[in-house]
Amino acid sequence: MQSYTIGQAARLLGVSPDTARRWADAGRIATHRDDGGRRLIDGRDLAAFSVEVAQNGTGEDDVSYTSARNAFPGIVTAVKLGDVAAQVEIQAGPHRLVSLLTREAVEELGLEVGMQATARVKSTSVHIDRA
Secondary structure, eight states, X not given: OOEEEHHHHHHHHXXXXXXXXXXXXXXXXXXXXXXXXXXXXXXXXHHHHHHHHHHHOOXXXXXXXXXXXXXXXXXXXXXXXXXXXXXXXXXXXXEEEEEEEEHHHHHHHTOOTTOEEEEEEETTEEXXXXX
């Protein structure tokens, strides 16, 4: 399972690294240390926390968010596989994006909850890039 540094988690949550560090210090999100002593957050824990933050707000002042070239980097929060089709949800800061794609595409990308991905939007289609 992929883990994220405090800085990476902050970027995915759309907050400052200081805010993410305070949340970790307060026990709002669990961390563990790697061999080098860096604090890391498990991808599944970050996915669940990102949904909670998006639903309840960040606790920071409202910030205006924009996307450069319609790209939304975020974290996969749900993957629902059918026989042929699949649904992938990504939490990109305050934005929740849902994409319908083939099961084969999800399997080829190896998408799973907790991993970093980027949703790219063109017209009415959302394309997922694995980070």
